Amino acid sequence: MSAQEDEREQVSAAPPQTHLDEVLRVIAKVRLVEGLVHRQGEQGGRKPELVEGLVHKQHVADLQKRIDRLHPADIAHVLEGLPLEDRLLVWGLVGPDREGEVLLETSDSVRETLLADMDNAEIVAAASELEPDEVADLAPDLSDEVVQDIIEARDDEDRAQLRAALSYGEETVGSLMDFEAARIREDALVEDALQILRVYDELPAQTDSLFVVDRFGRLKGLVPLAKLVVSNPDVPVEKLYEPEKVSFAPESDADEAAEAFERYNLVSAPVIDASRKLIGRVTVDTVLEHVRERRAQQDLAKVGLREGEDIFASVWESAKNRGPWLALNLCTAFVASRVVGAFEGSIERLAALAALMPIVAGIGGNSGNQTTTLIVRALAVGQISAQSAKRLFLKEIGISILNGAMWGTVLGMVAWMLYRNVALGGVMALAMLLNLIVAALAGYTIPLLMERFGRDPAVGSSVFLTFITDSMGFFIFLGLATVFLM
């Protein structure tokens, strides 16, 4: 971001909602005048009045001024909060030099609608304002042709970096990395280092240290800016630098890197290859964004959504995004339904079974989900060792027996009193106990199996679990009832 932009942009701690509300107010005025002109045109067939034309221009200019003052992240937020027509009006007012940055900040679904409004030349121009690692972030949404054009428009160094950035997988450190690592040779003096800093119009954001390299570009360590500031200019850098706390390979897991940032309170960390050659760096702002995006993605994936929906997408688009999940759940529900179907004879003779069976199934699901949530968390922070795994398993079974005995007794008594049927109460209590044990078994096993098979246990565990606690809940309760009550 250049110094000039820095001055004209307004940032604030106020929630970005404020900006959206302001823009909505101005757009309402713009649309009002347009509506007026349109209606006059319809009624009298006369041309739009000069006055209205002027007012319209004034409102658009007002809108332009507000947009110009906003930070790209806030513009992105405003765009996401606008229906398509208004969104494109505002998008048209964003200066070409800022389009790239705004695109970076928007969600995938909204970015699509913006890109659809641009021709290839515009996209290439917008990308020209971005760093290679930022272009790589946009690339999945661009056609191969446009990506090729962007690569060709670059100079040699950029092109190499861009190719590298494009090659890293989504869940790797490479995808979080930028190439703006400020570096200094170990045989330089503090004076030289300061000279390097002066060369930058503005230092790359989140620069807390200079990376020290040898003459082959291999990382030796780093010098914190704070140390540099208070050192004598004629001291050689090699007397000052300290070993880096942590470094990553571009292939390292992005989530593990994020954890290391949190554990060791890092602002930036070097990325090196197998021969310790410095490739780039990861900064804490990217990590923070990664953590939040990952969370959003998981929240959505838990209810079967591949991506955030543009809240103004068409009903049809949205239904397509949501359908597959419903279909999957329909299949599992159908299997559970067939389990019940197998006991229709018993249900005909004692309809109370139909009323009580959802309780057994439901509480199994609730209890199993508690187990799964705790196991997923323990897995995420790497706290399950071979020794603790067995212990944890026995503990979960123990808790399910305790809870099952307690709540089973309560519900058994309720069923007994409600239906004046002791045997039914006994079956209810026993079924609760058994289904809670099944839930603990499943709640414990499913996330571990998913982890083993390389799936994210936070995401898919719940469907499987509910499938098992429902089907088994029905089977156990109706089965016991058939044996003991029929």
Add this chain to the structure above:
Amino acid sequence: MSAQEDEREQVSAAPPQTHLDEVLRVIAKVRLVEGLVHRQGEQGGRKPELVEGLVHKQHVADLQKRIDRLHPADIAHVLEGLPLEDRLLVWGLVGPDREGEVLLETSDSVRETLLADMDNAEIVAAASELEPDEVADLAPDLSDEVVQDIIEARDDEDRAQLRAALSYGEETVGSLMDFEAARIREDALVEDALQILRVYDELPAQTDSLFVVDRFGRLKGLVPLAKLVVSNPDVPVEKLYEPEKVSFAPESDADEAAEAFERYNLVSAPVIDASRKLIGRVTVDTVLEHVRERRAQQDLAKVGLREGEDIFASVWESAKNRGPWLALNLCTAFVASRVVGAFEGSIERLAALAALMPIVAGIGGNSGNQTTTLIVRALAVGQISAQSAKRLFLKEIGISILNGAMWGTVLGMVAWMLYRNVALGGVMALAMLLNLIVAALAGYTIPLLMERFGRDPAVGSSVFLTFITDSMGFFIFLGLATVFLM
């Protein structure tokens, strides 16, 4: 952290699991020798052999060395992964000067077990190594008496800061704030600023700028270190400083502050009072930790857990943590069960109803949860304006009609073929459609209501939603069946 500690601590990008595994290996050796000695003692009544005593000492010394080399965050992780007995063995080996930092890094439930092993004097000593804002983080787990002792052991400045830190609510910027803001008067020269930097043994972590204040301590702006480094020593600071991008009040919402850090890529930001007096600062490492803790808390709260469980807690402790949630769900399940109970007459005559009703209820829950998840997300990023709310509502209803018509038809046909009963198929299809509309209504309304009443919509929405989709699903399906099929 002192320079000396910096040298002896080993940090690494490797998952902390590695450290846990190593420690577990050494502990196994320690325990093996202890077991040997114990068994010999039992068998022969002789005293433990000198050799075994020596070996035991060696293993413990080995353990000590490994612990000393670990970063406090990694020690905390190791402690969390150990059963109580081993945990206290390791805790005994942590140096008194690092106990405070380790306590800060452990989860609440594990911290309790460590504090229970310390007497008041030890806790006060451990706290003496911490900054006031860090003590405030520990305070909720300490007795009032100990907190009082800690306050009294401090000098006046610390005491005032500590009292301030203790007064801020958990979800405020005050709880994220520290008091280590490096400040400089506006009338100082760059030279003076460098002098200030030299005074620090090490600059406070995450210092990317000096905060510039007037003679009343009011914030004027900030000077990035990078700018300071390349400036002439005799330039006055007032020529250099720039307005801060964002500042917070101590009462501001912590989540909103975290969002601002992400939007504007901040490393640190000033906290000021109403008269712009500089009180402290928030740094990105605290924000990152806040974001992750908040997520963990929400994940747990979604399944009714107040806090993370110590994975080695007793079955009894754990059951107490999980019971209330099961009780709540039992109540809602009971109500749904009574809805079914009201239609027992119909079920007796057509047991197929019992087999099909869970499908209608279940898919309603799945579909409603999709709506709720998207609304919660839109609320979290402040994207629902008065205008878009109505539009969103209509869209959700539209999607539910589309999905309901489609999947209702599919399931209606399946039911028809399965039971050779056209009317039953029709009832099934209609019930699916209606329950999906109910699910959209509830999925949309519940999070908005929760937000309105100041509850976290991400946490409790799902129980309410499932309650409604279950009860209404049963009611609609069995009701329609009773009207049209009986």
